[in-house]
């Protein structure tokens with residue numbers, strides 16, 4: 343029997359504003375079930391990353407796949423820590439599956455180094471730039487209850503919240 347798609351929460355939602363808790367050995371069974379469901383939801387959306395709080399799970403874990411050359415490259419990040427970030431900044435347009443249809447330019451450190459555990463629980467490090475860097479920082483933010491709109495001006499943020507509320511109202515009415 344195939345498993346139904348796990349829904350992605352749309353903001354505003356309390357769990358999207360909350361700090362997620364560290365993953366421990368006690369979560370092993372839960373993660374074994376959750377990880378493939380998160381990839382399925384992310385590929386279906388489609389998106390390039392998905393953090394556990396976006397599917398209602400308050401744990402410090404996210405999945406990423408940038409699909410380089412259109413080939414799957416699934417990556418799992420458990421208890422990620424940003425251990426280095428460049429002073430140089432980079433700006434790129436971001437979206438978020440929890441703010442559907444909303445986009446804004448976000449400025450962040452250009453390069454980051456993350457320390458994390460992979461799906462097998464092995465200690466790993468990754469250095470990233472460009473889209474992967476923005477994506478890892480965006481996902482790491484989700485684990486701290488931060489959305490990309492928290493990095494932009496209040497004016498732009500309020501515009502996005504208004505547009506999202508209107509789109510959600512219209513979606514509700516059309517349903």
Ligand code: GNR
Nearest residue numbers: 389390391436437438439477480
């Ligand atoms: O699909 C996504 N695209 C994206 C583009 C630029 C920077 C970050 C991202 S992540 C986003 C999916 C998502 O909401 N992850 O939390």
Ligand code: NI
Nearest residue numbers: 437438439440
């Ligand atoms: Ni997001």
